[in-house]
Amino acid sequence: MDLYEHLESPMIFKISFNELLKTYEQLSNSDDEFLAIKAKRILEIQKPYPDLREGFTDLSLLETYKKPIAAILQDSFSPILSNNEIKTASVPFQNIFFNTSNRFKELIKKAGDDFVLKIRNMPEDDTYIVTCTIILNFCYGYNLNLKRPFFYEIPDEKGILRYYKILYNADFCEIIPTEAAKKITPEDYDELLDNFDNIELWKEKFPPNSYIFKGFVISNIFDVTDDQSISNVKSSLISKDKRSDENFIEKFQGVFSSLLGIKDIRVGFSIYNKEDDTLEPVYGEGMSSFLLNNKEINPCESILCGWSYNQLLKEKKFYTISDVDKFYKLSQGKAPQIAVLKNQGIKSAILAPIADGDTLLGILEIVSPEAKVLNSINANKLIDVMPYIVSAVLRSKKEEENLIEAVIQQECTSIHPSVHWKFEKEAKAFINEQLKGNQAVFNKISFEDIYPLYGQIDIKGSSETRNWATQQDLSLQLNSVKTILDAAFKKEALPIYEQFIFQIDNYLENLKLHFQVDSEQQISEFLKHDINPLLAHLSKLKELNSSINSYKETIDAKAGTFYKHRKNYDNTIASINKKMASLLDKKQVEAQKMYPHYFERFKTDGVEHNMYIGESITKEDSFNPIYLYNLRLWQLQVMCEMENAYYQMQPNFSIGLDVASMILVFNQPLSISFRMDEKQFDVDGTYNARYEIVKKRVDKAFIKGTKQRVTQKGKMSIIYSQKQDELEYLRYIKFLQSKNYLDTDVEIVELQDLQAVTGLKAIQVSLLYHKNIEDKAFYTYNDLIKEIEN
Known part of the structure; x- marks a missing residue:
């Protein structure tokens, strides 16, 4: 087998001992007679084998020259230290070893027949580029410092992963340009400095096989499992999304397994609540607590005996149980922390307090199904990792606080994502003023020239129904x-x-x-x-x-x-609101993708919603009236779907209620501002206030000359004042009729004047319904009620 059968590299690697032999040539003239004789003997051993100087790529020659190579490397690989040192002679960055210490051979043997040795932190794509940087330093005198520690991960006979650091000795190698090598100019060098990841550029400057490497490297390998385990603990703890990473606990347990040299250990956590003196679980994928054993929360006095309580919570010291069965007998099963561990098949355990100074944050729980492997002696290995666990818990608590605040803001205020940028901008300005030492004032949040849309699905006769329910209960x-x-x-x-x-x-x-x-x-x-x-x-x-x-x-x-009938009423109203709000929220996600706009909804006796759309909200020069028309059509269609969804679920209610839908069309743009005291947006100015007045009163308005309300069950009512709005919505209705959302009985009516509001009209049209999701037939309201009653 040739060394270059499957290898792409800028260098042809030739195994050679020329540089080492040059050192022996110098030693052969030494005044130290012993050194000189030994050097001459080694030179004589090599003399019959010129390949050992010239270099070779045929790996089969390693076996052919095994004895002379061993003799040449005897000083570098002392037989006396062979059982202690982990050492190899090899080709750089390749798993080709031709002289190894006894301890290295033993490590590889214990790792198993299927183990493949590989440098853990050397990506294959980087090997070519790293080799090029070596050429730049060696042949062109640049000082590119790419030195970084390389590691092997080698499992021991128990399957526990151990970490080994590699230090290369490259004293006995040389790099020679071939005719194919391109001369690297200062301009080339400058270009390469900014393009480490551009493999094609490096291959252009350093074509494959354009340099010859003659020599070998000596790898001195050291067991750094403890240091690397501590580093891995840090890396694991600073990683994002630990709680949602289903592999986090498994990897974390592997880290502690390496640190303690124990297989099959498990790691758990519990959080200490000082106010209630309780332990609580850490919520996350795969996370558990062995002390709590699936309980949501438990007082410390019922989890720990008096001595362990004092040791962990007061003294903040490790508490170890080397033999759970033994101590269970000694305590006659009365020590709760031992009993709960025994019930889970745990044989030994370390409980380590996670404390920030005098403040206890929680408990780290390390357990094993084997007795005596966890004890007070190896518990001391945790001392070096506990500061990182404390830091991670503190950071996690802060992140949780921030998350809680974010949830409160999202769920309990009206700061919609579409306008969040404006609040963020003003908040930054507020903070900057504070940092300058000025009297900071949070500026008014307002948006001008935006178009409003309003709709509601109101539960008809809700007051009468509640009164009836109250009468029945009383x-x-x-x-x-x-x-x-x-x-x-x-x-x-x-x-x-x-x-x-x-x-x-x-x-x-x-x-x-x-x-x-x-x-x-x-x-x-x-x-x-x-x-x-x-x-x-x-x-x-x-x-x-x-x-x-x-x-x-x-x-x-x-x-x-008595709360039977009123409870049925309240549950029915809650179910209606939940279903309607859920459907509206789901549809809103799609609407926001069409064009960003402000949206808010409210649950009362039904669900109502406000939307505002315009240039000042989107912050981009992209608004066009077509987006307003699109949102109006979307609103009309979604409200038809919400009505349908309601009547499909109506038969499940213990109280029969109807709903009526209404859309208010406002033709002119207006201004809104955020009212800090009420934590919501409201219209700005006297002229714009007319819109709010209409919103509050119009659903109670009567059709002119009648005692009939404008909102009616089974019908969609679209209220407006301008002729152009009428024509626009008649087009939408015609479109939705073609989609079988609406019936053909379109009627235009005038409304009686409201206080301070005159000239309103309404388009009324019956909705078409399905009995259920699978039903493909269409029904008017009266048809549907007959079907439901039958």
Whole structure:
């Protein structure tokens, strides 16, 4: 086999001992008689084999010249140190060894038959370029410092990965340009300095096989497992997205396995909550705590015995259990930290406090299924890595705090991504003013010349339905109380019982005939202040105890009253809002991709939303009215889909409710600003305020000359004031009719004047529905209701 059969390199590597033999030629003239005789003997050994000076690429000659090579390298590879030193003679950056120490051979043997030795941190693509930099230094006198430590990763007989650092001795090599070598000019050198990753450029300046390397290198190899393990701990801890990396814990356990020289150890973490004196799990992919053993949270006093509690939490010292079974017997199973480990099949463990000074942050848990392999002696190896774990936990806590703040900002404020750039800009200006020592003021956030869009899906008759639910619950509760009082009056005919029964009858009559806004409060006060103390007294009577207990069990703990029908109502409203909001949010993601715009939605008795679109929001010179028209059509289509989604889920509700949809069209651009006190955007100026007035009042408006509301179930109502808006939306309706979203019964109506608002009109058109997702037929509202009822 030839050395260059599968190798592309700027150098032809010839194994040669010429430079080493030159050193022996000098030693042959030494005044030291012993050295001179030995040097002459080595030169005589080489003399019959000129290839050893001239160099060769045929690897089979390594076996042919095995004995003379061993003799020539005897001083470099002392037999006395062969069992201790890890040493090889080789070709640079290649796995070609022709003289190795006994210890190196033993390491490779223990690694296994399928092990392939490879420099861990030398990418194959870089080998060519690194070789070129060596030529620049050796042949052209440049001082390119590319020295970096190279490593081997070699598993031991237990399969534990150990790390070995390689130091090259290149004293006995020479590099000679061939006729194919191109002379490197200063201009070439300058160009190469800025193009390390451009392999084609390096190959152009240093063509393959254009230089000859004659010689060999001696690799001195050192076991640096402890140092590298500590470095790997640091690297693992500073990596991003540790909690979501499913391989993080596995790799981290491998690092500790190498550091401690123990196979099959596992690593866990628990976080200390000082306020509650509890341990909590670290949430993340594959992360666990052996002390908690799948519990979400646990008081420290129930996890640790008194001595271990003091050792870990007070003294902040390592706590080790070398033999879990032994100590379980000694403690008679009463030490909770030992019992929980034994239940998980753990035989030995190290618990290390993660402490920042006097502040305990958490506990590092290292466990093994083998007894005595983890103990108080090798626990000391953790001393060097604990500072990095502490730093990582502190950084993680800060990141978590920042994440919590980000979630709060995202979920609890109205700072939409489309306008976040403006807030960021003003925040930077605010911080810069503070740093200059000036009185910083957060500037007003406003956007001018933007177009508003507003839509709502309102739950029809929600107030009446809630009143009905309240009437039902209060009637049930009052009747239950009346039954108990009737029994009490029969037992003990006190006039006060009769008076309470009379009062209950009045309440029940009023609930049937004319339920008022304050009826609920009056009855609740009566039950709380008059009936509850009375029932507490009556519960002492054996005859009434059972019925009173049954009554109490029916009371909702939070509401303090019967809450069956109102709960059904509240759950129905919540389900409707959740479904509608979820669909709208999902569709919004697509809309933002079409063109960025501001969006916000609110859940009330239904879901309403605001959108603003315009140049000042996008910050780019790209706005065109076509994007406004597109968003209007998108809004109309999505609201049709939301209505459909509602009526497909309506049969699942315990209370039957209808919805009505409305879109408000505002023709003129306006200005909005962020109100810091309310944490939301609002219109700016008196003229723009008209838009907000219309928004708040229009859904209650009547069609002119009737007592019929403009918003109706089964219909889409589009409210506007300008003729051009009417024509625009009639085009959209025609398009959606072709898509079977809307029916053909288009009607244009005038609205009665509102306070300070006149001249409004509405386009009304019936929606078409599907019974379910699979259904391909289309139904009007009345058709759909008939289908549902049947």
